[in-house]
Amino acid sequence: MWMIAWREAVRALSRNPLRSFLTVLGVVIGVAAVIALVTLGRGATAAVQQQIAAMGSNVLFISPSRGFGPGSATVPFSVEDARFLEREAATIAIAAPAAATNRTVIAGNQSTTTQIVGIGEGYLAARQWPVIEGREPTPGELRSGAAVCLFGQTVATALFGDRSPIGERVRLDKLTCTVIGVLAAKGQSAFGSDQDDVVMVPLRLYHRRIAGNTQVRFIIAAVAPGYTSREAIAEVQQLLRERRRVAPNESDNFRITDSREIERTFTATTRMLTALLSAVAAISLVVGGIGIMNIMLVSVTERTREIGIRLAIGARAVDVMTQFLVEAVVLSLAGGAIGIVLALGASYLAAQALGFPFLVDLGVIALAVLFSAAVGVVFGFLPARRAARLDPIVALRQE
Amino acid sequence: MSNAAQPRTGALPLVVLEGISRVYGSGDAAVTALAGIDLTVASGEFVALMGPSGSGKSTCMNVIGCLDTPTAGRYTLAGLEVTALDADARALLRRYVIGFVFQGFHLLPRLTALENVELPLLYQGVKAAERRARAQAALAQVGLSGREGHRPSELSGGQQQRVAIARAIVTRPQLLLADEPTGNLDSARSHEIMQLLAALNATLGVTIVMVTHEPEMAEYAGRIVHFRDGRIEREERGGLCG
Numbered sequence A: 001m002w003m004i005a006w007r008e009a010v011r012a013l014s015r016n017p018l019r020s021f022l023t024v025l026g027v028v029i030g031v032a033a034v035i036a037l038v039t040l041g042r043g044a045t046a047a048v049q050q051q052i053a054a055m056g057s058n059v060l061f062i063s064p065s066r067g068f069g070p071g072s073a074t075v076p077f078s079v080e081d082a083r084f085l086e087r088e089a090a091t092i093a094i095a096a097p098a099a100a101t102n103r104t105v106i107a108g109n110q111s112t113t114t115q116i117v118g119i120g121e122g123y124l125a126a127r128q129w130p131v132i133e134g135r136e137p138t139p140g141e142l143r144s145g146a147a148v149c150l151f152g153q154t155v156a157t158a159l160f161g162d163r164s165p166i167g168e169r170v171r172l173d174k175l176t177c178t179v180i181g182v183l184a185a186k187g188q189s190a191f192g193s194d195q196d197d198v199v200m201v202p203l204r205l206y207h208r209r210i211a212g213n214t215q216v217r218f219i220i221a222a223v224a225p226g227y228t229s230r231e232a233i234a235e236v237q238q239l240l241r242e243r244r245r246v247a248p249n250e251s252d253n254f255r256i257t258d259s260r261e262i263e264r265t266f267t268a269t270t271r272m273l274t275a276l277l278s279a280v281a282a283i284s285l286v287v288g289g290i291g292i293m294n295i296m297l298v299s300v301t302e303r304t305r306e307i308g309i310r311l312a313i314g315a316r317a318v319d320v321m322t323q324f325l326v327e328a329v330v331l332s333l334a335g336g337a338i339g340i341v342l343a344l345g346a347s348y349l350a351a352q353a354l355g356f357p358f359l360v361d362l363g364v365i366a367l368a369v370l371f372s373a374a375v376g377v378v379f380g381f382l383p384a385r386r387a388a389r390l391d392p393i394v395a396l397r398q399e
Numbered sequence B: 001m002s003n004a005a006q007p008r009t010g011a012l013p014l015v016v017l018e019g020i021s022r023v024y025g026s027g028d029a030a031v032t033a034l035a036g037i038d039l040t041v042a043s044g045e046f047v048a049l050m051g052p053s054g055s056g057k058s059t060c061m062n063v064i065g066c067l068d069t070p071t072a073g074r075y076t077l078a079g080l081e082v083t084a085l086d087a088d089a090r091a092l093l094r095r096y097v098i099g100f101v102f103q104g105f106h107l108l109p110r111l112t113a114l115e116n117v118e119l120p121l122l123y124q125g126v127k128a129a130e131r132r133a134r135a136q137a138a139l140a141q142v143g144l145s146g147r148e149g150h151r152p153s154e155l156s157g158g159q160q161q162r163v164a165i166a167r168a169i170v171t172r173p174q175l176l177l178a179d180e181p182t183g184n185l186d187s188a189r190s191h192e193i194m195q196l197l198a199a200l201n202a203t204l205g206v207t208i209v210m211v212t213h214e215p216e217m218a219e220y221a222g223r224i225v226h227f228r229d230g231r232i233e234r235e236e237r238g239g240l241c242g
């Protein structure tokens, strides 16, 4: 009986494919939204976790402004501040000063605009960022500000293609320097920027020939083994407040971010987005359900005679009820299936475009199937009951 | 109980109508379709109902077929008091005990002839292969082999009527109710169908109640009951079996 009800329902609905499709559009959209969201969300989370791992765990970013943007009356850091932290903070193993700006790099007739980072001693070690070809700058080169540079993968490929850039002379603005190494690939940062689109030079060279000042824009600090980043943050905060003479009632005039905090911020953002869009999806499922209910009510009216005939040849009320309920469930399940296919297709393309991994959550798909079936049952109930309550004689007389 | 409506001697009563009346609507608009019917049909009997249009024959058939509930009176089918049963129980009687050929055919327009005939078996839970075989056999019995795949709209009135007959007999019901089963058939076809019904009655002992306007067809029945204005006017013995 059930199998037959399914088959009959499929047939009844495929007689009017356009109407059936329009009926389930709400469910399609609702399910597609949820699945796409969850799939992309998982991909994004995985991507962020990869990047956080790539960024180096237990690394603190210390910047002299309070927020990410340019703060009002920012007191800049100096190279001395970094040395001070490395010396005074027991929880910090390495504190490396750095500054960055965007410039055009020219090699022969190729050029690209990229981020130039001036790095102090320990920067690469703190970020756990190896050089995979060539060599790192020596401490001597860093101290003297030698005209040498490291290429990120993106820059190396842009300017030299498959050729090795080691030993080549390139121009940064008016400055000429020699490429001594290529950095390992890092991928995207948690905020979507390409971390490999970078050229690194000694901070001293950067100060003298590129920035024209001696400001340190941020300090990268590696937490010493045996300490948590929480402990390190507390100590650094304490030391910097004293050193920068922040009154006890004033708030910090610097900002300490650890890699975990970036992850937490990201997770919180994703969670909020998920909640928001889930609400949208829920609303569209309800709207979709009402659409199904509406069409099923129309269908019951249209098919009153059919119901009468079925009752006359021996269908019980429950059989008629089953038939119409199954029809509603088939409708909404079909909508759910279309939604799932659409969502997976779209999130595959989006994941490719954004460089996220494409991670399908089978649990959510099962849930979507369950939900669309539930929508069919809930919103098919009223029309099905109306059909089941028809009086056979009255129904048969209907034109 | 009217003396004229007594069953033939010996046989068990299958259908017993006692003082059945059916009034449609209420107040000034009330229409009395049946005004106190007493009728007993014995198991294995073949009864024809005749009478002018609007005399209540179809209404009476609907009551016997457990489709309509009488306004007053008592109806007993095979010892079960139908007037005391709920809708589901009556549905099961229609499913397992009764075959009904409706005056207006009542085929499902979107199903093929074969599927229409299979439908009552489907509700009986008969397996697909058997369902198909029995439906094909029933269509063959009414002379419609080769028309299995046609929809009602692709069949003539007479052919539709025969599909309706096949649907009523496919379940091998104990009680066959046929409301003008030959109303749309030519004389030769009508006689074929009547012979089929007579054979079902004679060989399988199917009890048949049939409405007809044609005295020629009524002759096949063992008893003819005449209706007028919602009452039984008189009864007579049929020609062939009487």
Ligand SMILES: Nc1ncnc2c1ncn2[C@@H]1O[C@H](COP(=O)(O)OP(=O)(O)OP(=O)(O)O)[C@@H](O)[C@H]1O
Residues within 6 Å of the ligand: A397, B024, B025, B031, B032, B033, B051, B052, B053, B054, B055, B056, B057, B058, B059, B060, B103
């Ligand atoms: N659902 C209904 N509502 C109101 N009146 C009805 C209804 N069904 C039947 N009637 C009335 O009941 C009376 C008997 O109708 P019925 O259909 O039983 O007649 P019939 O003997 O079968 O006639 P025919 O030979 O034309 O088929 C008619 O007057 C008809 O108008």
Ligand SMILES: [Mg+2]
Residues within 6 Å of the ligand: B057, B058, B059, B103, B179
């Ligand atoms: Mg009639």
